[in-house]
Amino acid sequence: VKTPPPTAGGGWTALALLVATGMTLAWLVWTTSLDFRLDRFLPEPSNPAEEVIADRLGDSPGSRIILVALSGAGPEVLAEASMELADRFASIDGIVRAENGSGLEALDEHALLVSHRFLLIDDPQRRTRPEAIARALEDRLGDLGMGGRQASDWVSRDPLGLLPELLLDISPASEPETYDGVWFDPDLEQALMLVTTDRPGFDVTGQESIIEAMEAEFGALDFDPSRLSMEMTGPPVFSVESARQARRDAGMLSTLAGLWVILLLALAWRRMSLVVAGALPLALAVLAGLGAVHLGFGWVHGLTLAFGFTLLGIAMDYPVHLFSHHRAGGGRQAARAVAWPLGLGALSTLVAYGAIWISASPGLAQLGAFSAAGLLVAAGITLLILPRLNLPAPAPPPTSIDRLLDGPRAAWLPGLALAAACGAGLWMGSGMWSDDLSRLGPVEPAALERDARLRGHLGAGEVGYLFVVADSDRQRVLQATEALTEDLEQAREQGLLEGWQSVDRLVPSRQTQEERRAAWPDADEMKSLLEEPARQAGFRSGAFDPFIDDLAGLDDLPLLDPESWQDTPFAGPVANLLDQRDGKWRSLVIPAGVSDPAALEAWARENPGDTEYREMREWIDLQAVSTGMVTDYRRDVLASLAVALGVIALLLLLRLGSVKALVAVLGPPLAAVAITAVGMAAIGGGLTIVQLMALILVAGIGLDYSLFLQRFGDQRAAAARTLWSIIICAASTGGVFAILSVSGIAMLSQLGATAAVGIVLALVLSWIGRKSC
Amino acid sequence: LIPGLAGAGPTDLQGLLERIDTESARTMAFEETRSSDLLEEEMVLTGQVRFEPPGRLERHVESPYRESQIILGNRVQIHRNNRRIGGFSLNRAPELRALKETLVGLLTRDADALLENFEVEMDETEEGDWSLHLVPRNPDVAAEVKWLKVAGHKDRVRSMTIEPVEGKRIETRLEPLE
Numbered sequence: 021v022k023t024p025p026p027t028a029g030g031g032w033t034a035l036a037l038l039v040a041t042g043m044t045l046a047w048l049v050w051t052t053s054l055d056f057r058l059d060r061f062l063p064e065p066s067n068p069a070e071e072v073i074a075d076r077l078g079d080s081p082g083s084r085i086i087l088v089a090l091s092g093a094g095p096e097v098l099a100e101a102s103m104e105l106a107d108r109f110a111s112i113d114g115i116v117r118a119e120n121g122s123g124l125e126a127l128d129e130h131a132l133l134v135s136h137r138f139l140l141i142d143d144p145q146r147r148t149r150p151e152a153i154a155r156a157l158e159d160r161l162g163d164l165g166m167g168g169r170q171a172s173d174w175v176s177r178d179p180l181g182l183l184p185e186l187l188l189d190i191s192p193a194s195e196p197e198t199y200d201g202v203w204f205d206p207d208l209e210q211a212l213m214l215v216t217t218d219r220p221g222f223d224v225t226g227q228e229s230i231i232e233a234m235e236a237e238f239g240a241l242d243f244d245p246s247r248l249s250m251e252m253t254g255p256p257v258f259s260v261e262s263a264r265q266a267r268r269d270a271g272m273l274s275t276l277a278g279l280w281v282i283l284l285l286a287l288a289w290r291r292m293s294l295v296v297a298g299a300l301p302l303a304l305a306v307l308a309g310l311g312a313v314h315l316g317f318g319w320v321h322g323l324t325l326a327f328g329f330t331l332l333g334i335a336m337d338y339p340v341h342l343f344s345h346h347r348a349g350g351g352r353q354a355a356r357a358v359a360w361p362l363g364l365g366a367l368s369t370l371v372a373y374g375a376i377w378i379s380a381s382p383g384l385a386q387l388g389a390f391s392a393a394g395l396l397v398a399a400g401i402t403l404l405i406l407p408r409l410n411l412p413a414p415a416p417p418p419t420s421i422d423r424l425l426d427g428p429r430a431a432w433l434p435g436l437a438l439a440a441a442c443g444a445g446l447w448m449g450s451g452m453w454s455d456d457l458s459r460l461g462p463v464e465p466a467a468l469e470r471d472a473r474l475r476g477h478l479g480a481g482e483v484g485y486l487f488v489v490a491d492s493d494r495q496r497v498l499q500a501t502e503a504l505t506e507d508l509e510q511a512r513e514q515g516l517l518e519g520w521q522s523v524d525r526l527v528p529s530r531q532t533q534e535e536r537r538a539a540w541p542d543a544d545e546m547k548s549l550l551e552e553p554a555r556q557a558g559f560r561s562g563a564f565d566p567f568i569d570d571l572a573g574l575d576d577l578p579l580l581d582p583e584s585w586q587d588t589p590f591a592g593p594v595a596n597l598l599d600q601r602d603g604k605w606r607s608l609v610i611p612a613g614v615s616d617p618a619a620l621e622a623w624a625r626e627n628p629g630d631t632e633y634r635e636m637r638e639w640i641d642l643q644a645v646s647t648g649m650v651t652d653y654r655r656d657v658l659a660s661l662a663v664a665l666g667v668i669a670l671l672l673l674l675r676l677g678s679v680k681a682l683v684a685v686l687g688p689p690l691a692a693v694a695i696t697a698v699g700m701a702a703i704g705g706g707l708t709i710v711q712l713m714a715l716i717l718v719a720g721i722g723l724d725y726s727l728f729l730q731r732f733g734d735q736r737a738a739a740a741r742t743l744w745s746i747i748i749c750a751a752s753t754g755g756v757f758a759i760l761s762v763s764g765i766a767m768l769s770q771l772g773a774t775a776a777v778g779i780v781l782a783l784v785l786s787w788i789g790r791k792s793c
Numbered sequence: 794l795i796p797g798l799a800g801a802g803p804t805d806l807q808g809l810l811e812r813i814d815t816e817s818a819r820t821m822a823f824e825e826t827r828s829s830d831l832l833e834e835e836m837v838l839t840g841q842v843r844f845e846p847p848g849r850l851e852r853h854v855e856s857p858y859r860e861s862q863i864i865l866g867n868r869v870q871i872h873r874n875n876r877r878i879g880g881f882s883l884n885r886a887p888e889l890r891a892l893k894e895t896l897v898g899l900l901t902r903d904a905d906a907l908l909e910n911f912e913v914e915m916d917e918t919e920e921g922d923w924s925l926h927l928v929p930r931n932p933d934v935a936a937e938v939k940w941l942k943v944a945g946h947k948d949r950v951r952s953m954t955i956e957p958v959e960g961k962r963i964e965t966r967l968e969p970l971e
Binding site: 161165558 | 836
């Protein structure tokens with residue numbers, strides 16, 4: 021009987037569809053700006069401590085700051101370069117401020133600080149005692165003796181030296197080294213600068229244009245660029261670098277993976293039209309996933325796109341299963357044959373992704389949505405569209421498959437392996453999991469170290485510990501902050517910390533400002549207080565009239581609010597330390613120079629403060645809180661997955677009809693997952709959430725293998741085709757993940773390695789547990 | 794009897810420098826008068842100047858306030874009342890830079906360095922009084938300092954005068970401390 025030769029028409033239709041899908045996809049990916057913030061993968065914060073964590077990972081004012089270090093020349097040259105660069109940077113669109121320490125010298129830029137110095141400085145009584153005045157005037161003689169053009173102006177306006185003290189107070193807690201007025205590292209090898217952008221942390225494109233503009237300005241400097249070098253770090257730089265790396269990796273790795281799959285399938289099937297058609301479910305799945313995420317979320321996380329790769333795996337498997345059951349005469353009979361194992365596998369995987377979808381973290385929800393939508397479309401295309409394309413049958417399996425079918429068989433082994441792996445997992449206990457968020461971070465440890473070092477030099481302390489003061493009433497928050505910093509003064513005396521950053525230095529509570537205003541002598545009193553010490557120090561009478569005039573205006577001075585600092589160099593620091601969230605005001609007090617955090621924490625416990633403010637104050641160990649968040653969250657995900665597993669088991673039981681059959685189907689994938697989990701945990705120091713996702717994927721893929729082998733395993737010809745098809749699946753998918761595991765992005769490489777190992781194990785265990793034929 | 798000011802050549806200047814007792818001039822007491830519109834009278838600063846070859850110059854003010862300026866190479870560190878109040882390069886303190894270049898040139902007997910930094914005029918009487926009149930060549934320094942004068946008798950350095958572009962003349966009397 022002659023069967024009509026399959027026409028090439030199916031292949032061409034598939035190719036046209038594929039090209040169209042590919043182009044749409046390329047356009048979508050190209051125009052999507054990726055988000056790499058880790059906070060998206062955390063549950064919504066539920067208390068102030070968690071909010072702080074989420075902010076720090078997300079779009080806090082700190083996430084908009086770029087640290088710049090210039091090196092490669094002597095300090096004089098570096099200082100000059102720093103001044104010129106600061107000017108140039110300040111004119112770049114999107115840069116709010118470029119600070120290098122020199123701003124603190126140009127006092128006339130700080131009109132508000134000058135006018136409100138009487139309200140900002142603490143303890144006016146102490147400063148107006150005769151001996152304090154005498155000491156201050158002696159210092160002013162020193163200012164005059166030092167010379168300089170503006171010296172006498174400042175001495176006459178500020179004889180008590182309030183401004184230098186204020187500037188010292190509000191500068192970062194541990195003072196950076198300065199040289200020629202510019203911030204330096206202690207060895208005077210790097211001139212340091214802080215650049216604040218107005219682009220939110222997730223606006224990678226915006227940040228990138230700023231960073232490129234900064235690089236261009238540096239290149240345009242009049243200094244010998246071969247000697248001078250500029251280093252940038254900080255969250256915006258990290259996200260831009262991650263995005264660049266992701267783009268590079270995505271380009272190179274997906275090309276490699278694509279080539280691998282095409283080569284493999286072309287060799288196995290010897291039909292190019294099948295290879296082309298086989299790519300259709302995958303391409304449309306990624307398209308559907310991205311579309312769903314765009315519609316549902318409006319933003320796309322880098323990790324979600326990376327999971328497009330995982331779909332590359334599971335969606336690639338579907339047509340492989342289908343095609344291997346193609347007999348001459350078309351695909352519809354094959355579709356009928358594979359419909360239930362494929363449908364059941366897809367349904368199970370959908371249940372698992374659904375469980376992730378409803379999880380508490382927007383990032384994971386997105387991932388679940390992406391995968392679920394993609395999977396549904398891939399299964400649909402495979403079962404409904406591909407069979408209608410009039411495609412040829414693939415080359416038959418090689419004869420060596422028979423040897424594999426005759427090879428050893430041990431239906432009990434997957435169960436035993438599962439039990440053993442679970443035992444090992446229990447024995448490892450908490451060692452099974454890693455809750456260290458930084459392991460997922462896209463930033464290399466060396467870059468983080470460099471960042472931390474620069475921050476240390478600047479005293480911009482990215483410390484792991486801080487106090488949060490929160491209340492619905494802003495003035496109460498400010499008062500409680502003042503009470504806290506007053507207490508901290510004692511801790512400083514005990515040597516527990518060197519200083520801190522807090523908002524009360526720039527925005528004292530209104531009550532405190534009123535008290536200070538009242539405590540200053542009036543102009544006439546001040547005049548007479550100054551008279552004798554001034555005469556003794558040699559100042560002529562009337563030398564301090566500008567100061568007296570300022571003091572005379574004190575009664576009419578409006579009190580300072582956080583808003584007062586808008587459009588000044590201090591707007592950033594104020595916003596960083598005091599903000600409003602969900603109707604609650606929150607002030608952060610960030611300690612600096614803490615040598616023994618445990619001792620400071622103990623102090624904080626023993627000194628909870630005034631009963632009035634006690635409830636509002638909280639000590640936060642960021643590392644502990646973030647670890648706790650990840651732990652809670654992983655428990656949530658595991659719990660939903662346990663429920664999902666129950667639902668899947670029930671579904672399978674309904675279809676398979678017996679517990680024995682259920683165990684035979686579920687044993688191999690679960691054992692593969694368990695062994696991989698224990699092995700990867702042992703190697704990598706605990707499983708991360710990304711690895712957990714990879715394991716879910718392994719379960720889905722492994723379940724398909726197992727379902728197919730159990731479904732077709734008892735008829736020899738069908739068993740040979742099925743085993744061949746899952747070998748092709750494992751080689752293509754496993755290969756893709758192995759390629760992914762070399763990525764420089766930690767999340768991707770963890771995902772790749774875990775999935776690749778799991779897939780190979782799933783194949784081996786499904787084979788070992790197969791039916792006899 | 795009194796020869797007029799004359800441009801000093803390297804040999805004349807070197808000859809004068811050779812006669813100065815640089816050993817005893819390494820630590821000198823100073824008394825400096827400064828004036829300011831804010832002060833009733835001129836302010837008299839007293840203290841010590843110390844030179845440690847090859848390039849460390851310390852200036853300690855002891856009265857009417859306490860302050861140390863330590864100049865090392867091109868850098869100066871300032872401590873007042875035992876508190877560090879800043880560090881900067883001499884580029885930003887032209888007056889201090891002129892003072893340092895003069896003293897170090899003198900005390901290391903480096904005529905070439907002096908001639909490189911200043912236009913030097915020399916004056917010497919038969920009684921052994923001598924003076925150097927120095928006009929800064931560097932434009933940054935010249936923008937702040939019109940001229941300096943160092944005067945002495947025989948092997949001793951006795952005084953320094955700085956004439957700033959703005960403000961009043963600063964007179965410093967120097968006296969070896971041994």
